[in-house]
Amino acid sequence: MKKLYLPSLRGIMGDWVYYPTLMKLKDIAERVKIAEEIYQTKTLSEMVQQEIKRKRGKEIKDYLLKQEQRFFNSLIVAVHEGDPNWHEITRLKSNNQLDSEDIPEDVVAGIGILSLNGEEELFTLDGQHRLMGIKEAVAEAPHLGEDELSIIFIAHRTDLDGMERTRNLFTTLNKNAVRVSKGETIALDEDNTMAITVRRLVSENSMFMENRILNNATDNIPKSNQTCLTTIGNLYDLLSVLFTKVYVISKKKTFNNRKDELTKVRQPDHILDEHYQNACDYFKRLTDSFLPLQEFVNTSDNSTVVKKYRHPEGGSVLFRPIGLQILTEIIAELVEKYPLSKCFKMISKLPTDLTQMPYNGVIWHPTQKKILTKDKTLVKNLLLYMLNHFSRDVDKLRDDYAKAIGIEIEEVELPKKVL
Structure with missing residues (x-):
C-alpha cells in the first residue's frame, strides 16, 4: 500500500497518547480491520465479526448510500507494526487574523502530520459496525470513498501486557456506550x-x-x-x-x-x-x-371528558395507553x-369499560384500582375471540383467562361474542 499522510493532532489522556486524524473512506475500507488481534482465539474473532456483520453492517451501508446528510462520529483505531510516525509542525505562518507569535507552544506542539507507510496493522476498538458498513458501501458505490471521517489512532503493543491493556480499552469503550433513549x-x-x-x-x-x-x-x-x-x-x-x-x-x-x-x-x-x-x-x-x-x-374542555373516562374507578380502555x-x-x-373500513366497524362493537369483561381482572385490578400490563396479549386474544376472529386454541384461551382472574377453569366463561 502507498504511504499516507494524514492531518493530525496529538493528545494525552490518562496514560494513553492518541492522534485524531482525517482519513478518506476508501483508505479506511482498504486498511482498517475488525479488532481480531485482541481476541485470544481465531474462533472468538470470527464469531465477533459474524455478529457485527449480521447485526448492523447492512443498515449502516444503506445509511451511507441513501443519506445525503450522512455523518459519523470518530472511529477509534489501534495501530501497530509498520512505521507510523507523527511529525510535529514547528512553524506556523501568520496572517491577517492570526499572529503565530501569540500561539502557546503547547498548542503548536499538538499539531502535526501522521504518516503511515502501508505496512501497519490497523483495527477498530470502537466503531466496528460503522467500519463494516463503510467497507460494504464503498464496495458498492466507490465515489463514497472520497468522503472523510475522523479517526482517533492509539498505539497497540502485541506483548501480553499490551494485549490486555488494549482489550480493556475495547471493553470500556463498548460497554459504556449509552443507547439513545426512546x-x-x-x-x-x-x-x-x-x-x-x-x-x-x-x-x-x-x-x-x-x-x-x-x-x-x-x-x-x-x-x-x-x-x-x-x-x-x-x-x-x-x-x-x-x-x-x-x-x-x-x-x-x-x-x-x-x-x-x-x-x-x-x-x-x-x-x-x-x-x-x-x-x-x-x-x-x-x-x-x-x-x-x-x-x-x-x-374545548378536554379535562371534563378525560375525568369522565379516566378515573380511579376505571373508565374507558380508550383513555389508557394499553387500550x-x-x-x-x-x-x-x-x-x-378485511378491508380497513370493515375492521373499524368490527371493533366499534367491542366493550370499552375497564370494569367489564374482558378487561376486569386481566388488565384492570378491581381492588387496587390500577392497570396491569403483563396480560395485554390475553386481552387482545379475548377481544379477537369476541370478534369471531380467534383462530388459535380456545381451550388454552379459556385456561389463560381462568388463571388471570383467579378461578377454576371449570367455572370460567369466555366473554360473549359480539359478531
Missing part, C-alpha cells in the same frame, strides 16, 4: 419515520396538540393528569404498528426489515407525507368508531383479512 429518538431523530410523524402530529393534529398528549416517553400517565388522551411514547408505539402492519408503504417483506427501513434511513418527503396522512386517517377512523373519542376531539395499543394490534390482525 425520548431522545422521538424528540430528535430525523431518520426515524415514527419519530418524525409523532412530532408532526403534536404540532398539526388537534387531537394531540398542547395538553391533549403527555410529553412522556413511557406509557405512564400520572393520576394527577386530567387532560391528555395518551403519551408521546404510546403514540410512537402505535405508529410503529400502523406503519409496519396496517398502512404498509414499504416493499420490504418482513416486519423487522420494514421497521429497520423506517428507523434507520430517512424516507423521501412525499413518503413521510403519506405516512402522516395515514396516521391522521387512522385516528380519524378510530375516533369515528367510539363516542368517547368523539367527545374528546370535539370539546389504544391493544386496539391497534387488533386492527393489524383484522386488516390481513
Whole structure:
C-alpha cells in the first residue's frame, strides 16, 4: 500500500497518547480491520465479526448510500507494526487574523502530520459496525470513498501486557456506550419515520396538540393528569404498528426489515407525507368508531371528558395507553383479512369499560384500582375471540383467562361474542 499522510493532532489522556486524524473512506475500507488481534482465539474473532456483520453492517451501508446528510462520529483505531510516525509542525505562518507569535507552544506542539507507510496493522476498538458498513458501501458505490471521517489512532503493543491493556480499552469503550433513549429518538431523530410523524402530529393534529398528549416517553400517565388522551411514547408505539402492519408503504417483506427501513434511513418527503396522512386517517377512523373519542376531539374542555373516562374507578380502555395499543394490534390482525373500513366497524362493537369483561381482572385490578400490563396479549386474544376472529386454541384461551382472574377453569366463561 502507498504511504499516507494524514492531518493530525496529538493528545494525552490518562496514560494513553492518541492522534485524531482525517482519513478518506476508501483508505479506511482498504486498511482498517475488525479488532481480531485482541481476541485470544481465531474462533472468538470470527464469531465477533459474524455478529457485527449480521447485526448492523447492512443498515449502516444503506445509511451511507441513501443519506445525503450522512455523518459519523470518530472511529477509534489501534495501530501497530509498520512505521507510523507523527511529525510535529514547528512553524506556523501568520496572517491577517492570526499572529503565530501569540500561539502557546503547547498548542503548536499538538499539531502535526501522521504518516503511515502501508505496512501497519490497523483495527477498530470502537466503531466496528460503522467500519463494516463503510467497507460494504464503498464496495458498492466507490465515489463514497472520497468522503472523510475522523479517526482517533492509539498505539497497540502485541506483548501480553499490551494485549490486555488494549482489550480493556475495547471493553470500556463498548460497554459504556449509552443507547439513545426512546425520548431522545422521538424528540430528535430525523431518520426515524415514527419519530418524525409523532412530532408532526403534536404540532398539526388537534387531537394531540398542547395538553391533549403527555410529553412522556413511557406509557405512564400520572393520576394527577386530567387532560391528555395518551403519551408521546404510546403514540410512537402505535405508529410503529400502523406503519409496519396496517398502512404498509414499504416493499420490504418482513416486519423487522420494514421497521429497520423506517428507523434507520430517512424516507423521501412525499413518503413521510403519506405516512402522516395515514396516521391522521387512522385516528380519524378510530375516533369515528367510539363516542368517547368523539367527545374528546370535539370539546374545548378536554379535562371534563378525560375525568369522565379516566378515573380511579376505571373508565374507558380508550383513555389508557394499553387500550389504544391493544386496539391497534387488533386492527393489524383484522386488516390481513378485511378491508380497513370493515375492521373499524368490527371493533366499534367491542366493550370499552375497564370494569367489564374482558378487561376486569386481566388488565384492570378491581381492588387496587390500577392497570396491569403483563396480560395485554390475553386481552387482545379475548377481544379477537369476541370478534369471531380467534383462530388459535380456545381451550388454552379459556385456561389463560381462568388463571388471570383467579378461578377454576371449570367455572370460567369466555366473554360473549359480539359478531
